[in-house]
Amino acid sequence: MATVETLSLNTATVRVKWDLRQIIEGCQRHAIRGISPWRDQVAAIGLDETARLIRAAGLTVTGLCRGGMFPAADAEGRRAALEDNRRAVDEAATLGAACLVLVVGGLPPGSKDIAGARAQVRDGIAATLDHARRQGVKLAIEPLHPMYAADRACVNTLGQALDLCDELGEGLGVAVDVYHVWWDPEIERQIARAGRRILAFHVCDWLVPTKDLLLDRGMMGDGVIDIPRLRAAVEAAGYLGMNEVEIFSAETWWKRDPDEVLRLCRKRVVTSV
Amino acid sequence: MATVETLSLNTATVRVKWDLRQIIEGCQRHAIRGISPWRDQVAAIGLDETARLIRAAGLTVTGLCRGGMFPAADAEGRRAALEDNRRAVDEAATLGAACLVLVVGGLPPGSKDIAGARAQVRDGIAATLDHARRQGVKLAIEPLHPMYAADRACVNTLGQALDLCDELGEGLGVAVDVYHVWWDPEIERQIARAGRRILAFHVCDWLVPTKDLLLDRGMMGDGVIDIPRLRAAVEAAGYLGMNEVEIFSAETWWKRDPDEVLRLCRKRVVTSV
Numbered sequence: 300m301a302t303v304e305t306l307s308l309n310t311a312t313v314r315v316k317w318d319l320r321q322i323i324e325g326c327q328r329h330a331i332r333g334i335s336p337w338r339d340q341v342a343a344i345g346l347d348e349t350a351r352l353i354r355a356a357g358l359t360v361t362g363l364c365r366g367g368m369f370p371a372a373d374a375e376g377r378r379a380a381l382e383d384n385r386r387a388v389d390e391a392a393t394l395g396a397a398c399l400v401l402v403v404g405g406l407p408p409g410s411k412d413i414a415g416a417r418a419q420v421r422d423g424i425a426a427t428l429d430h431a432r433r434q435g436v437k438l439a440i441e442p443l444h445p446m447y448a449a450d451r452a453c454v455n456t457l458g459q460a461l462d463l464c465d466e467l468g469e470g471l472g473v474a475v476d477v478y479h480v481w482w483d484p485e486i487e488r489q490i491a492r493a494g495r496r497i498l499a500f501h502v503c504d505w506l507v508p509t510k511d512l513l514l515d516r517g518m519m520g521d522g523v524i525d526i527p528r529l530r531a532a533v534e535a536a537g538y539l540g541m542n543e544v545e546i547f548s549a550e551t552w553w554k555r556d557p558d559e560v561l562r563l564c565r566k567r568v569v570t571s572v
Numbered sequence: 573m574a575t576v577e578t579l580s581l582n583t584a585t586v587r588v589k590w591d592l593r594q595i596i597e598g599c600q601r602h603a604i605r606g607i608s609p610w611r612d613q614v615a616a617i618g619l620d621e622t623a624r625l626i627r628a629a630g631l632t633v634t635g636l637c638r639g640g641m642f643p644a645a646d647a648e649g650r651r652a653a654l655e656d657n658r659r660a661v662d663e664a665a666t667l668g669a670a671c672l673v674l675v676v677g678g679l680p681p682g683s684k685d686i687a688g689a690r691a692q693v694r695d696g697i698a699a700t701l702d703h704a705r706r707q708g709v710k711l712a713i714e715p716l717h718p719m720y721a722a723d724r725a726c727v728n729t730l731g732q733a734l735d736l737c738d739e740l741g742e743g744l745g746v747a748v749d750v751y752h753v754w755w756d757p758e759i760e761r762q763i764a765r766a767g768r769r770i771l772a773f774h775v776c777d778w779l780v781p782t783k784d785l786l787l788d789r790g791m792m793g794d795g796v797i798d799i800p801r802l803r804a805a806v807e808a809a810g811y812l813g814m815n816e817v818e819i820f821s822a823e824t825w826w827k828r829d830p831d832e833v834l835r836l837c838r839k840r841v842v843t844s845v
Contacts, residue, residue, distance in 0.1 A: 406780075411798040417757070446719045448755035449780045449796045459757045482721035484690070484732045507679075507722045512782055523722045525684040 301530060301542050301572040303565050307333025307361040309501065309545035310340055312564070313557040319344050321557075323352050329561040333541040335362040335400075335499075338390060350393050361543050362439065362474065362499045363391040367401035367452070369423025370416040372408055377419065380404070384427040391436045397540060398439035398498040399431065400474050405450045416453045425467055432470045439498040440464070441474040444482075446512055456480070457489040464496055475533055476501035476545065478516055481524040490532040497538040502526055502572050503546045514549035518563060520571030530572055542572050574803060574815050574845040576838050580606025580634040582774065582818035583613055585837070586830040592617050594830075596625050602834040606814040608635040608772075609667070611660060623666050633669040634816050635712065635747065635772045636660065640674035640725070642696030643689040645681055650692065653677075657700040664709045670813060671712035671771040672704065673747050678723045689726045698740055705743045712771040713737070714747040717755075719785055729753070730762040737769055748806055749774035749818065751789055754797040763805040770811040775799055775845050776819045787822035791836060793844030803845055815845050 308331050310322050317325060319340040326334055334353065341349045341363075353360060366387040371377045391399040403420040406413060424438065431438050440460040443452035454460050457480055460473045475497055480486050490497070504522030509515050519526055530542065544564050546552050552560050581604050583595050590598060592613040599607055607626065614622045614636075626633060639660040644650045664672040676693040679686060697711065704711050713733040716725035727733050730753055733746045748770055753759050763770070777795030782788050792799055803815065817837050819825050825833050 406796055411796050413755070413798070444719065445717060445755040446782070446785075449778055453755075455755055456757065482686070482718040482726075482728055484729065505722060509719070509785055512719075512785060523679055523684050525686070 300527060300570060301568050303569055304332060305542045306331050306565060306568045307335055307359065307541040307543040308561070308564065309335040309364065309543050310337055311364070312544055312546045312552065313560055314340065315553040317557050319349060320352060323356050323358065325557060325561055326358055327356050329565060331561065331565070333359040333361045333543065335360065335364060335543050335545070337364045338387060341390065346390055346393055353394065359541065360394050360396040361541050362398050362400045363387065363394055363396040365400045365402045366427065366438070368404040370404045370407050370419040370453070372410070376407070377423065380423060381426050384423070385430050388427065388431045388434050388436045392434045396436070398437040398472065398474065400499065401438055401440050402443060403440060403452045403454045405448060405453050413448065413453055420453060421463060421466070424463060424471065428467055428470055437498050438471050439474040440471065441476060442479055444479040456483055456485070457493065458485055461489060461493055461496070472496035472498040474499035474501060477524050477526055477529050478503050478505060481505060481529065486529070487532050490536050493536055495537045497533050497536060498540070499543060500530065500533050500538055500540060501543045501545045503544065511549065514547045516547050518546060518552065519544070519567040526572050542568055544568065573800060573843060574841050576842055577605060578815045579604050579838060579841045580608055580632065580814035580816040581834070581837065582608040582637065582816050583610055584637070585817055585819045585825065586833055587613065588826040590830050592622060593625060596629050596631065598830060598834055599631055600629050602838060604834065604838070606632040606634045606816065608633065608637060608816050608818070610637045611663060614663065619663055619666055626667065632814065633667050634814050635671050635673045636664040636667055636669040638673045638675045639700065639711070641677040643677045643680050643692040643726070645683070649680070650696065653696060654699050657696070658703050661700065661704045661707050661709045665707045669709070671710045671745065671747065673772065674711055674713050675716060676713065676725045676727045678721060678726050686721065686726055693726060694736060694739070697736065697744065701740055701743055710771055711744050712747040713744065714749060715752055717752040729756055729758065730766065731758055734762060734766055734769070745769035745771040747772035747774060750797050750799055750802050751776050751778060754778060754802065759802070760805055763809050766809055768810045770806050770809060771813070772816060773803065773806050773811060773813060774816045774818045776817065784822065787820045789820045791819060791825065792817070792840040799845050815841055817841065
């Protein structure tokens with residue numbers, strides 16, 4: 300099992316009741332050493348202030364969520380996405396984030412052309428990568444569960460993400476989230492293939508039944524994912540980073556006292572990751 | 573686009589308001605030439621009576637739903653599943669079904685061992701295949717969308733299903749349902765690999781947003797799947813069978829007048845398949 304020192308908190312896990320300043324304080328109070336904030340939360344308290352607070356708290360920034368969302372219905376939309384991704388890269392640099400997580404985007408409105416969307420994603424990442432390299436920011440493609448192919452990310456397997464990494468080269472890696480990849484019969488083989496290109500490792504659990512496609516993720520240990528097996532695989536591949544807890548849970552964890560949630564995360568990272 | 577003569581009705585599409593006898597009458601009334609019944613509906617009116625009604629109506633049986641559900645927590649459970657699959661094979665033979673569709677099953681209760689479940693699926697299919705060959709019934713593995721990996725089917729890509737076909741040999745093929753496979757970046761390549769092993773082709777659509785993991789499938793044309801592209805691919809691979817409409821839709825189509833649903837299926841198979 301993992302040690303509590305490897306725990307990083309993706310701020311989505313407690314975002315409903317706390318703003319980012321409270322989350323950073325919560326991490327300190329619970330001796331959580333890593334954080335992965337979302338850009339809207341950063342904007343709410345200011346980028347420089349966020350960077351200052353995180354430095355003062357001594358937190359490792361395991362990622363910034365998120366860049367991506369490249370496909371668009373027209374050239375103007377694609378250009379706007381690229382500009383937003385440049386800003387996201389700059390923010391990741393300011394925060395000293397280990398990576399900028401890319402949720403690449405799905406089908407443009409009205410489109411059924413998933414191959415076309417995938418081509419737009421490739422072009423968008425390629426364009427962003429130039430700027431990211433100059434800034435020293437690594438980009439992490441997060442393959443999302445296939446149930447998000449239409450509306451969130453048309454990169455849906457680790458193998459597909461690694462094909463993009465092979466094509467586009469240096470500075471590009473992957474974020475492996477157990478929720479998105481646990482079902483994949485190729486997962487062990489693709490994790491080994493990824494090697495040091497694994498830039499982040501996200502944990503939560505798949506509940507049975509799952510009541511909502513987006514907001515019903517489980518606490519580690521409450522579902523069916525063999526998380527220790529996947530963690531062992533990413534570590535065997537050379538991953539030396541933290542275990543980032545990211546739980547979207549409108550009806551359960553988002554309703555609880557965030558201090559209770561953080562205490563449980565500390566326990567579960569040891570017993571169930 | 574497809575012609576209306578290729579339309580087959582999976583009886584789940586109108587199962588809430590009609591029993592199987594009414595569905596067969598509905599197919600006649602709407603000049604629908606194929607049917608794929610579910611075993612519980614067959615049992616409700618009797619196997620021999622079902623066979624008689626279907627013969628009298630001149631319907632092609634494009635499949636029987638369903639065998640599978642092989643993994644179990646203990647040997648007794650696995651043995652019971654094999655016995656049930658033998659019965660399903662016999663029923664498919666009696667009905668003259670083009671195939672017995674296999675929804676292979678997910679994790680046994682309490683288990684997180686998906687590799688173990690997959691091994692149980694392989695063994696279960698192998699054991700069933702002997703009997704199916706003697707009966708002249710083809711078995712069609714239906715890879716299910718990865719969101720069903722835990723509770724319904726741990727075979728989640730066409731490639732994975734074809735690996736099983738390669739291993740287990742003659743008499744085994746696949747059912748390709750656009751809902752389950754449309755997102756797969758490998759899908760065209762795997763359809764070509766499948767070739768004549770495609771025993772059934774199921775159509776419906778993926779809605780955005782999808783409000784329920786199981787019961788919110790869309791009518792062809794109402795979602796984001798490029799169905800004609802997939803149909804062209806299966807036909808290019810050698811598939812000569814019908815286009816089977818299977819829509820689970822608790823809040824929309826199951827609430828409508830089934831005659832209205834069948835009229836719309838006839839239209840949409842021509843405009844959107």
